[in-house]
Amino acid sequence: MNVQLQGLAKSFLQGENSLRILHGLSLDMKSGEIVAVVGESGSGKSTLLSLLAGFERPDAGLIRWDAQAAGDWTEPQWAAFRKESLGFVFQNYYLIPYLTAVENVALPLRLLGHDDPEPEARKMLSELGLEKRLHHLPHQLSGGESQRVAIGRALIHSPRLVLADEPTGSLDARTGQQVLDLLFRQLEGRQQTALIVTHSQEVAQRCHRILTLKQGQLWPV
Amino acid sequence: MASLNLILASLRRQKTLYGIWVLSLCLAVTGLVIIDVYRQSLAGMIREQGRKILTGDLSMSARRQLNETERRTFTAAVPQPAQMAESYDMMAMISTDKESRLAMVRFITDAYPLVGQIQLSERAGDVQGADLLSGDAIKMWIAADLVPLMNLKMGDQVKLGAITAEVAGIIQKDSSQTLRFGGLAPRVYLHRTQLEPARLIQFGSTFTNSLYALTPDVDNEALRRSLDTQLTDPGLEITSPRDMERGALRVLTRVLDYLGLIGLVTLSLGWIGVYYLGRRWLTLERTPSALLKCIGLSSLELQNLLLLKLSVILCAGVILGGALSWVGAHAVLPMFKSSLPPEFVLLWSWKSTALLLVIGPLAGLLLLYAPLRAVAFEAPLSLLNANPARVELSWQRLTALAGSVVFLFVALTFLQARSWNVTGVFLAALVGCVIAIAGVAYLFLRAVRSARRQRQGWRWHLASAQWLGRPGTALLLVIVSALAGLLAQMVPHLERTIVGEIRPPEQGSRPALFLFDVQEEQTEPLTAMLRADGAEISQSSPFIRSRLLQVNGAPFERAQTGEWSTREEENEARFRNRGVNLTYRAHLSPSEKIVAGVDYESMPEDQVSVEKDYAERLGFKVGDRLLFDVQGVEIEAAIGSLREVNWDSFEPNFFIQFKSGMLGEAPKTWIMTVKRHASLSAPQMQRLITGKFPNVSSINVQEALDNLTDIVTKLSGGLKVASRLAMALGVFVFLMILLFQLLSSRQDWVQLRVQGLTPGQIWQLQLLIYGGLALLGTLLGTLLAGAANWGLAHFAFRTHPQFDVPAMLVILSITWVLAWIGLTWMSLRQARDIARSLRSLNSV
Known part of the structure; x- marks a missing residue:
């Protein structure tokens, strides 16, 4: 998926003051490109992810997916876009606590109307090395295992864009490295476009391009 | 389908939360629904039995002789040829050589009863007035209650006014009698032809004359309305079977009204529990909700999913609540059996189902819709990042939420009380109590804040930090325990006050007999006769x-x-x-x-x-x-x-x-x-009076008071059951709030263990924090119960309040012991859980 952001601006009210987070932010991503966004805390990385996923509306600017403008999409249109074309990976995994690993991974397919998504989810978990943890609940999994389940869930429905927020931020170095290997293997194997927000130089170095978010805009590093 | 899978997985794997939630709702609705089952069953029975109780399709009665114009109007209104019957009812003394007693005497014509049955123990089949005419002797049928009271048997001769009648039947079934509160004046039947010879109706005598008609295939309601417009004397009563529902059930429906009000307090305690658990559930749903939105559910779809899940829980709660109510209604039936007609059977009506749906799913949805919507429409990343203990509500949503719940509660109160006055007083009292409790709890927290500035031990320091850190929870726990304590303690006090008023320890001022229908010319000889025997x-x-x-x-x-x-x-x-x-x-x-x-x-x-x-x-x-x-x-x-x-x-x-x-x-x-007499008993005086003045009726005041005490005891039995259910639910809701408090503050307790506190010290601390609030709440409830008893005694009953101190101590002890056991059990469970956490580095 080609991603095009033009002149995005976003401010929030903090008390009576307006806090300008993004200001004229622009970005072009080609299909299959993996871009890292780095920046200090509070620089607006999470806001950028929220805008890309349609959770927040920009005050100004354009968002285009494959040349299709998403600026005036309604909430159900954004929801449909997320369902079909977006995958999310969070720093704290955020698995649904009452679903097993395989059920968590199968969930996006289920929401897309698949009758029996679990074989596919099992296959995905096997690829992620979790074939023996299929029926474990999140609290029975380690951090690394939980993040691998989260990656499986983000990729199972072959989304055209993957957004990841500090995907190894909660993991120790060794586990983080393993998870990262899996994530990049999957992304590159499927030619998926991805935007990864990170503080980690190691993660950033593995991406095709690194941008830094500073003063509300993205700058090449 | 995906939604259903999600819901089922969640229900299967979060059994504790949902189980307690369902149980909470189930207990909340049970009290009110049991009362409704009785109300509807009685109404259903009366509807079924209305004609039998009335003994016809339409009746006209007055506390005097019906005049010719009235008889003609009534007869003309009824489609002819119509079967008709007549009766005269009066209180009168019946006596044997040894006993004398007040009875409700009914003189009946041949065709009475037109509808329904009178069955005698010695005779198969139904009897009618005409059966009293067989043979030469004057015949009388007596209620079975009279047999042991007057030591009567078949064939005995009984004096009534100027006649002596033979006991020709003992009534086994009389379908015209509905509720059997009190046996002060058991019923006796004689034929209408004996009315004049008995000479009971003299000038000014108290009696009721009734005319009955059988009018099949006629709209009796329309007929009654038509007669109402033709006959406007206020002393005349036109009655259709439908009216019997209201008339016959007056006493019991009043009791059910008050039971219903207690049921409402129980329900409100249950609602507090349901709301609290609902908020807890929504806190747990924040992460799944955020993920589902990230995966592609729109806010509206998520709201519908949460609503569906909530509805499933609420429906499970009311189904269980309905089943428990049905079992409960049968369980308490033996308590009231003696006061109910033999035809009474418990019925489940659609109205009870409707009530269940209103106080269960509808109320639950109203209570939780606003916070649920807040979660559904909150931005996913904010759901993930915000403090998970809170769901912020806008004032508009809070107003809508509070307004709808208040409206529902007021409507339910009115439906129970059927009186704006009682509704107003009840709601004002309830709101007043909650404000008083909250006010005291607020003062307590302020005092804690002041006391905290001084140097205190670590227990006090940590406990006060907990109270001040979560003032909302502290307030809720105090309100729940105080309301439960108030209800549980008020009923024994009130019973003591009412019985004390009926039967004061000093009964010397009460008369022994109450005489009525004394003719003017009888006053002097009657007074003289009594004086001669030392009575006055x-x-x-x-x-x-x-x-x-x-x-x-x-x-x-x-x-x-x-x-x-x-x-x-x-x-x-x-x-x-x-x-x-x-x-x-x-x-x-x-x-x-x-x-x-x-x-x-x-x-x-x-x-x-x-x-x-x-x-x-x-x-x-x-x-x-x-x-x-x-x-x-x-x-x-x-x-x-x-x-x-x-x-x-x-x-x-x-x-x-x-x-x-x-x-x-x-x-x-x-x-x-x-006046009471030192040597002559009331029955002896009654025999004396009946012997010389057979038309004079007398009530043995002591017997009437015993009877009234019996009624009060029976009725307060129902109130006690309802109030104890309220207390049990209060303790349950208290412990449930506690359980989720302990769960949500688990990490705090782990930290205290890490800092070096032993499990025993943590238990002591929890006992101080939560037991302290329970103690404050129950003591407040005790004080309020005393104040309510005082207020009701002074302003409603206009008497001196009496307090049931032993019951108060027993209830307080039971409440505290239950709270102590519950808290200790939870603390032990948590101690094991914390120990596991401490062993696992991941969890700390």
Whole structure:
């Protein structure tokens, strides 16, 4: 998926003051490109992810997916876009606590109307090395295992864009490295476009391009 | 399908939360639904039995002889040929050589009962009035209750007025009798032909004359309305089977009203629990909700998913609640069996289902819709990042939430009480109690804050930090325990007060007998006879029957029966439709007190004093002019004053009384009270009086009081069950809030263990934090129960309050022990959980 952001601006009210987070932010991503966004805390990385996923509306600017403008999409249109074309990976995994690993991974397919998504989810978990943890609940999994389940869930429905927020931020170095290997293997194997927000130089170095978010805009590093 | 899978997985794997939630809702609805099952079953039975209770399709009755015009109008209105019957009812003394007793005597014609059955123990099949005529002897059927009371058997001779009748049947079934509260005057049947020979109806005697008709295939309601417009005398009552529902159930429906109000407090405690658990559930749903939105659910789809899940939980709760109510209704049936007709069976009505759906799913959805919507429409990343203990609500949503719940609660209260007055008083009392409890809890927290500035031990330091850190939870725990304590303790106090009023320890002031239907010429010989035997008349009052014709020049007409929507309207109609009995006395009796208008001593003779509550019901005020028809003579009088009357004094008192003079010459009977006697018992005095004056009826006051005490005990039994259910639910909700408090603050307790506290010290701390709040709440509840008893005794019953201290101590002990056991159990479980956490580095 080609991603095009033009002149995005976003401010929030903090008390009576307006806090300008993004200001004229622009970005072009080609299909299959993996871009890292780095920046200090509070620089607006999470806001950028929220805008890309349609959770927040920009005050100004354009968002285009494959040349299709998403600026005036309604909430159900954004929801449909997320369902079909977006995958999310969070720093704290955020698995649904009452679903097993395989059920968590199968969930996006289920929401897309698949009758029996679990074989596919099992296959995905096997690829992620979790074939023996299929029926474990999140609290029975380690951090690394939980993040691998989260990656499986983000990729199972072959989304055209993957957004990841500090995907190894909660993991120790060794586990983080393993998870990262899996994530990049999957992304590159499927030619998926991805935007990864990170503080980690190691993660950033593995991406095709690194941008830094500073003063509300993205700058090449 | 995906939604259903998600819901089922969640229900399967979060059993504790959902189990407690379902149980909480189930217990919340049970009390009110049990009461509704009884209400609907009784109404259903009366609907089924209405014709049998009435003994016909339509009746006309009056507390006097029906006149020819009335008989003709009634007969003309009924499609001919119609089967008809007639009865005369009166209280009268029946006696044998050894016993004398007040009975409700019914003289019946051949065809009585037109509908329903009278069955005798010695005879197969149903009997009718005509069966009383077989053979030469005068025959009488007696209620089975009379057999042990008067040691009677078949063939015994019983004196009634001027006749002696033979016991020809003992009644096993009488479908005209509904509820059996009190056996003061068991029923006796004789044939109509014995009415005149018995000479019980003399001038001014109290009796009811009824005419019955069988009118199959006719709209009796329309017929009743038509007769209502033709016959406007307020003293005349036209009754259809539908009216029986209201009339026959008056006593029990009043009790059910009050039980229903207790059920409402239980329900509100349950709602607190349901709301608390719902908020806890929504906190847990934040992460899954955020993920589902990230995966592609729109806010609306997520809201619908959460609503569906909530509905499943609420429906499970009410299904279980319905089942428990049904079992509970059967379980408490033996308590009331003796007061209910034998035909009574418990029925499940669609109205109970509707009530369940309203107080369960609908109320739950109203309570939780606003916070649920807040979660569904919150941005996913904010759901993930925000403090998970909170779901912020806008004031508009809070107003909508509070408004809808308050509206529902007010509507439910009105449906239970059927009275705006009771609804208002109940809601004001409940809100007042909650404000008082919250006020004290607030002062407690302020005192804690002040005390915290001084140096204290670590337990106090941590406990006070917990109270001040979560003031909302502290307040909720105090309110729940105080309301449960209040309800549980108020009922025993009230029972003690009411029974104390009925049976004071000093009964010397109460009369032994209450005599009525004493003819004018009998007063002197009766007084002389009693005096000769050492007994003494304590008070005698003239009793003058009259009809109220006009109020301030406007005709005083009968209120339509059967169309009441509130208890106030029903009272107004009942009081309007009964005849007006007058008296006159020169001075007030000790049980009377003027509360408005002129002083009684200086009241002119053309004025009357009216009992305050009676005046309120009929809308009379001082200065209104009333026109009476006293035996054909019109007398007009203005209301000079309003009086308060202590009806429990058992002195002869009247709603309307003249000073003297104007009624001095009016035809009258007398009501008298006979003082207690050192050597003559009340039954002995009754036999003495009945022997010489067979038309005079007497009530053994002690027996009547015993009877009343029995009724109060039976009724308060139901109230006690309801209040104990409230207490149990209060303890349950308290422990449930506690459980989730402990769970949500698990990391705090882990930290305290890491800092070096032992499990025993943590238990002590938890006991101090939560036990302290329970102690404060239950003590507040105890004080409020005492205050409520005092207030009700002074303002509603106008008597001295009495307190059931042993019951209070027992209830307090049980509550504390239950809370202690529950808290200790949870603390032990948590200690094991914390120990596991400490062993696992991941969890700390």
